[in-house]
Amino acid sequence: MIANVWLIPAFPLAAFLINGLFGRRWLRHATGWIASAAVAASAVLAVGVFLEVLGGKERTTVTLYEWIGVGDFHVNVAALVDPLSSAMLLVVTVVSTLIFIYSNGYMEHDHGFHRFFTWLSLFVFAMLILVMADNYLLTFVGWEGVGLCSYLLIGFWFDKPAPQKAANKAFWMNRVGDWGYTIGMITIFLVFGSLTYTEVFEKVGIATQANLLLICIALFVGATGKSAQLPLYSWLPDAMEGPTPVSALIHAATMVTAGVYLVARSTPLFVAAGPALQVVGVVGAVTAIFAATIALVQFDIKRVMAYSTVSQLGYMFLALGVGAPVAAIFHLATHAFFKALLFLGSGSVIHGMQGEQDMRKMGGLRPKMPVTYWTMLVAGGALAALPPLAGFWSKDEIVGAAYQNGHVILYAIGIITAILTAFYVTRAMWLTFHGEPRDHHLYDHAHESPTVMTLPLIVLAVGSATLGLVIGFPPDAGFIHTFLRPSVEAGVLDRVGEEPRLVTILALAAVSVGAGIVGILIGLSMYVRHRPDPSAVARAFDGYYRVLVNKYYVDELYDRRIVDLMRGAFGVLWAFDVHVVDGIANGLGRLSTLGGSGVRRLQTGIVGNYALTIVAGLLAVLVVYGGYAAGVFKP
């Protein structure tokens, strides 16, 4: 099965080509099922590959062909199949399949149906390339590919101004990150003379500390762009302008985890680079709490989920930073399930509410949408880290690792963020599904989504409920730990000190659960019993509330400090382009136009003039010829 690993991305690629070429005219709504079937086939293959890796093939490189070969520089189109990439393949293809099926229902009435599935198939292809690649350059190809698809799908409704702007914003912020990735990649090549993961990691020793630090920080800049961490996070909330399945697939479950994957993949470099890991951990923790506070006050249901995603990605980087890459990938997997489910559930609500996303107009939807409600409740519980749901195991492991590896401040931030998380998810669930309906017109027309949409919800809910227990129990010694440890923690850290005692583990778990419960209780007390009333709290902390509602004014700050500066600087280049470069091109054109209109005058259209010219020419010939003949001119 591993030998055929390249079939996994081949299926979505084929779906992309078929849908792209024939979708508009002939296939139309068949595109949805073609794409879904292709991704499902990939998922089946991914299961096969996963089982084979599980069966003991720890590391295989499957080379398709040599891509670049210049002197000593070789880059192959090759797949590195190891526990990390096979697990990622599995997560990506399974979640994609469910979201593809769901999209058949969600996008049913959209006139861009075929276009949607074309881009979505291309996205899955690019994501699989990113995950499978055995070198930094091929990963970068996938990295750019998913960025492109993200741009195309955020701007899917390109006839409206907001999605256009959001798409551009996402693209530009990602360019900043990609710049970091490129610097990192170039430095890796200069230092190690190779871009292949295995070769680079074998030669870690030959690099100086400064080189390693530069590489890691540059790569991490790339990761912050793709994974929406501070300071490059603000494109992700805006990306919610895209269709909801896109938010679920690209901006929650798969693409935004690419940064986490990159850092996890590069663990040997980061560990050797010393302070780089601290940077990763601190940025992750700060992002986690920062985004969680913004999520507290948002009223757009998708924005709450978007900030929550930023926050959860922060947890993953926190885990990487404190030396627990397995926990990071574990959380990545569980998060892919429960956050995709939360998004798809939100989409189901939006679908049933005729496109309304404002939670202030919802309320009381529980009896109208039972399946959506119960599945989202499971996902919400997982997000709030309630045992035994999936999110609990992974998040507890992250904060536990922070504590045990001696990062007490990061641990505290993690716990506070957990309280905030539980609070905002409670708030979102309550405002949407409970209480009195606040917009009766919308409420009366609200309906449960069709089976094609609810079925993926149920499957994801089962995953969100059980995944943690199945692969992550017992903590630190579960299936995922033994499976992943060889590939991501090879030579990483010897755990600090002795094995943690059972009491410590239980105490840490109790604190995590307590944090979740406290958050939920605060939420319930505020929104159910109005003690204290949410609007009174908002008034009491008016200044801070306004800062939160305005998302810390980060967009305004960027606009004023960076975008305007860039506009000024690029205005000069623009002027050069318009006046000098365009001037030369247009000048050449104008010159020939002028010459032409001058010469045009010779053609008078009066036959007499032509005849006169002919006679004049004849006379000139005669004079010259006669002159030579008579010896007046000397030859």
Added chain:
Amino acid sequence: MSVPVGAFVAVSAVLFFIGVAGVLVRRNAVVILMCVELMLNATNLALVAFSRRAGLPDERGSVFVVFIFVIAAAEVAVGLAIVLSAYRNRPTVDVDEIHAMKG
């Protein structure tokens, strides 16, 4: 008896420049064609005269004259056809008025 060849050439030159002048100053397309004929015949005269002067045995110069007759006939046929169809499109044979394809 023998007229000097210079006389032939002089008549030929006079005829030719009458033709040239006619082509240059007249606007009537039919008259212009007539003037072109005049120029061709001036050439014919010069050719015959030179042929005699050179004393070629088989009158090779005169053969050229026959060619020119043929060409002149063809030219008149085509030229008059053009004038006729131009006249059908617009009721004029004034060449200055026919300038629809002026650049």
